[in-house]
Amino acid sequence: MADPIVSVARRLEGAFAAVAGGPCDPVVRPSDRADAQANGALALAKTLGLPPRDVAQKALDAAGDLSDMVESTEIAGPGFVNVVFSTSFIASELSVAMGDARLGVRAADDAHTIVVDYSAPNVAKEMHVGHLRSTVIGDALVRALQYVGNTVIRENHIGDWGTPFGMLIEHLIDLGEENAAHELGVGDLDGFYKEARRKFEADDAFKGRARNRVVMLQSGDADTLRLWQTLVNESTRYFNKVYTQLDVLLTDDDLMGESAYNPLLAEVVERLRTKGLLEESDGAEVVFPEGFTNRDNEPLPLIIRKGDGGYNYATSDLACVIDRVERLGAQSMLYVVGAPQAQHLQMVESVARMAGWLPEKYVMNHVSFGSVLGSDKKILKSRAGDTVKLATLLDEAVERAASAVAEKNPDMSESDRAHIAQMIGIGAVKYSDLCTDRVKDYVFDWDRMLSFEGNTAPYLQYAHARICSIFRRAGIERSSIRGGQPLLNDPRERALALRILRFDSAVWEMIDTLSPHKLCTYLFDLATDFTSFYEHCSVLKAESDSIRDSRLTLCDSTARTMEQGLALLGIRAPEQM
Ligand code: ARG
Numbered sequence: 001m002a003d004p005i006v007s008v009a010r011r012l013e014g015a016f017a018a019v020a021g022g023p024c025d026p027v028v029r030p031s032d033r034a035d036a037q038a039n040g041a042l043a044l045a046k047t048l049g050l051p052p053r054d055v056a057q058k059a060l061d062a063a064g065d066l067s068d069m070v071e072s073t074e075i076a077g078p079g080f081v082n083v084v085f086s087t088s089f090i091a092s093e094l095s096v097a098m099g100d101a102r103l104g105v106r107a108a109d110d111a112h113t114i115v116v117d118y119s120a121p122n123v124a125k126e127m128h129v130g131h132l133r134s135t136v137i138g139d140a141l142v143r144a145l146q147y148v149g150n151t152v153i154r155e156n157h158i159g160d161w162g163t164p165f166g167m168l169i170e171h172l173i174d175l176g177e178e179n180a181a182h183e184l185g186v187g188d189l190d191g192f193y194k195e196a197r198r199k200f201e202a203d204d205a206f207k208g209r210a211r212n213r214v215v216m217l218q219s220g221d222a223d224t225l226r227l228w229q230t231l232v233n234e235s236t237r238y239f240n241k242v243y244t245q246l247d248v249l250l251t252d253d254d255l256m257g258e259s260a261y262n263p264l265l266a267e268v269v270e271r272l273r274t275k276g277l278l279e280e281s282d283g284a285e286v287v288f289p290e291g292f293t294n295r296d297n298e299p300l301p302l303i304i305r306k307g308d309g310g311y312n313y314a315t316s317d318l319a320c321v322i323d324r325v326e327r328l329g330a331q332s333m334l335y336v337v338g339a340p341q342a343q344h345l346q347m348v349e350s351v352a353r354m355a356g357w358l359p360e361k362y363v364m365n366h367v368s369f370g371s372v373l374g375s376d377k378k379i380l381k382s383r384a385g386d387t388v389k390l391a392t393l394l395d396e397a398v399e400r401a402a403s404a405v406a407e408k409n410p411d412m413s414e415s416d417r418a419h420i421a422q423m424i425g426i427g428a429v430k431y432s433d434l435c436t437d438r439v440k441d442y443v444f445d446w447d448r449m450l451s452f453e454g455n456t457a458p459y460l461q462y463a464h465a466r467i468c469s470i471f472r473r474a475g476i477e478r479s480s481i482r483g484g485q486p487l488l489n490d491p492r493e494r495a496l497a498l499r500i501l502r503f504d505s506a507v508w509e510m511i512d513t514l515s516p517h518k519l520c521t522y523l524f525d526l527a528t529d530f531t532s533f534y535e536h537c538s539v540l541k542a543e544s545d546s547i548r549d550s551r552l553t554l555c556d557s558t559a560r561t562m563e564q565g566l567a568l569l570g571i572r573a574p575e576q577m
Pocket of ligand 1: 120122320335337
């Protein structure tokens with residue numbers, strides 16, 4: 001096991017349980033005064049009615065000999081147990097972790113099939129910054145969940161069905177298919193959508209055509225379906241451009257839009273009817289999930305089938321649950337969707353459970369997130385007040401990164417610079433999205449995200465690149481110094497080694513809370529610990545060859561952990577910048 005704090009917690013768990021006469025959490029945390037601190041005696045003392053320091057002592061007695069991992073334990077204050085690891089334990093654990101393909105990160109002991117529903121932009125509509133957040137957060141979660149051994153299925157639930165397609169198809173016909181395809185393919189999705197909507201509102205004849213077209217679409221008219229497919233293809237072509245630029249895992253194979261569930265919708269209605277859950281309300285067929293009320297405290301319905309016979313967004317989401325559980329065998333579903341859809345998803349979950357489609361232990365988790373704000377603290381908008389075009393935003397990130405690199409490293413070749421600017425610019429955008437608690441809003445700030453100082457992607461990437469350059473300058477192959485145990489005589493060496501070993505817990509905290517910012521905070525701490533090590537401990541000019549090699553091992557271990565950590569966030573680590 002890699003994180004020593006987890007190892008010692010496991011040991012103490014047994015000891016505390018012996019004292020408690022049943023399961024008892026030793027509450028082991030990192031500590032400023034020692035390496036770790038066990039606080040469990042305080043709560044246990046209350047239940048046992050004994051002084052906390054006595055309870056702590058009993059637990060230590062029960063733990064027996066910890067000398068294989070611990071140098072000293074001390075009962076402090078009201079009854080904390082301070083733990084200092086033995087340096088040789090840290091050194092040997094580090095060499096084990098660095099010999100492991102997952103750098104010591106524990107594998108999931110309940111590996112299972114997880115669907116991650118993320119990105120999900122809407123056809124013929126610009127992706128907005130909410131879709132950017134969903135894409136970036138979802139992608140990081142996919143990578144981390146896969147890393148620890150789960151089977152992860154990516155699903156991009158694009159909005160590719162519904163009444164707006166009547167007006168969109170008619171607008172496509174008016175423009176001529178080729179012109180329309182061009183407009184969409186270059187990403188002028190918003191212009192296209194707005195013009196269709198304008199005509200729909202201003203022109204009754206157009207409105208009539210649009211309504212008629214919806215009926216043809218729903219009845220499967222071949223030519224209408226072909227036109228619809230053009231809209232979908234051209235839009236996904238644009239989405240793919242953004243995905244490529246954003247360097248995320250999504251491909252066409254992951255597309256699983258609303259339309260994909262059409263064949264299941266009638267069955268959803270039938271199954272709900274058989275279960276006796278379907279009710280009639282204002283001409284529509286609905287289900288009333290328990291516990292949902294409107295402002296007037298009346299029960300809130302989830303509309304399954306509208307009065308005109310059309311199905312709803314909720315209906316396809318119910319079909320989606322059936323498909324994920326029954327066809328894909330998923331036990332867990334993560335919906336990386338903005339906060340405004342919280343109630344929708346809760347109602348869908350509630351109805352799916354009532355219908356028995358979601359067994360008790362299966363989880364449907366809303367991975368909610370806040371908004372991206374402009375410097376005025378309002379939802380980020382373009383200067384003209386429109387939705388920000390993501391492709392343009394990402395281009396700007398790369399351009400800005402290119403000038404930052406040119407300033408820092410004027411001798412770099414143009415092609416190297418272009419390549420590295422891509423990694424830094426995109427990394428900066430992603431990292432600034434991931435590094436704050438996702439449920440909070442954050443302010444989109446070019447200068448801050450591209451700064452080489454502070455909790456930013458460029459700072460972390462720079463720490464990594466700097467290590468690569470140490471090896472480059474010395475002409476030493478990184479793999480050549482691997483395998484040995486580091487000497488950890490300087491406190492900075494020891495602190496860095498312990499930090500590297502905590503990568504395990506950082507990844508798990510991200511997974512357990514579905515919060516990428518936990519890993520970001522860790523990587524920032526890692527870079528900070530590395531900086532202080534590097535300032536105090538000469539590497540290439542070390543006192544002896546063995547110290548030099550040991551420090552090189554620490555450098556290499558830091559770089560590997562940083563690179564892997566950034567990779568789990570979907571961020572590249574260039575070797576020079
Ligand atoms: N297309 C939707 C939107 O842009 C998001 C879909 C989220 N996924 C889902 N299964 N409902 O708001």
